[in-house]
Amino acid sequence: VAVVSYCVQSHRYNIVENFGCSGSPWMDVYAILGIHGPPVLLGTISFICGAVAIYNFIAQRRRFQVVLQQNSSLNTSRFVRLIGVAGVNIVISLLFAIRETVLTAHSVYPTVSWDYIHYDFDLVFTYDSAFLLGDPQAWVELNLSRWLPCVASFIYFAFFGMHEDMLSYYTYVWARLSQALLQTKERIFGQPL
Numbered sequence: 001v002a003v004v005s006y007c008v009q010s011h012r013y014n015i016v017e018n019f020g021c022s023g024s025p026w027m028d029v030y031a032i033l034g035i036h037g038p039p040v041l042l043g044t045i046s047f048i049c050g051a052v053a054i055y056n057f058i059a060q061r062r063r064f065q066v067v068l069q070q071n072s073s074l075n076t077s078r079f080v081r082l083i084g085v086a087g088v089n090i091v092i093s094l095l096f097a098i099r100e101t102v103l104t105a106h107s108v109y110p111t112v113s114w115d116y117i118h119y120d121f122d123l124v125f126t127y128d129s130a131f132l133l134g135d136p137q138a139w140v141e142l143n144l145s146r147w148l149p150c151v152a153s154f155i156y157f158a159f160f161g162m163h164e165d166m167l168s169y170y171t172y173v174w175a176r177l178s179q180a181l182l183q184t185k186e187r188i189f190g191q192p193l
Helices: 002-007 029-061 059-068 076-105 129-134 136-160 163-191
Strands: 011-017 020-022 124-127
Touching: 011 129, 029 059, 029 076, 059 076, 059 124, 076 136, 129 136
Parallel strands: 011 124
Antiparallel strands: 011 020
16 A cells, blocks of 8 residues: 555645644545555455354354363453454444545546656645634544544453453553562662651
């Protein structure tokens, strides 16, 4: 995707006030296929694999219990969390990839030539925040690209970071860390009174 992004990049980058740098692809057919095609394709494959896993889990529950008894690192709770993450991934990745592709496809530029697309390549466009206030769709797109990875991280943590195994591990790490800090404090400042 990065190579395709470079090939269809019309100028160096854009700077948006209160956001930072953003890419500047020339949205022609090649950009849509090369930049937006892989997320849709991977989201579709993820959807199919997740749907098959959920179907097999429901249809063959008894055989699944035998597999769980043979594999000590996988239990029902962990497997259900994996299925949940797959489901959330399906919803987030596939729906947002399709949304982005459909919105981009409304403004497809003609494919002219390499020289035309890369003319004055070192150009940097700057946009002030009034630009975002005037175009609500651009504001939504920039904020989705900024916050969606954070939301996905919190969702992933909610599935795997709040399980009783991890909570006991956090307690263990906290005890070790506080013990190390107390020993360091005693070495630096001497014994407590």
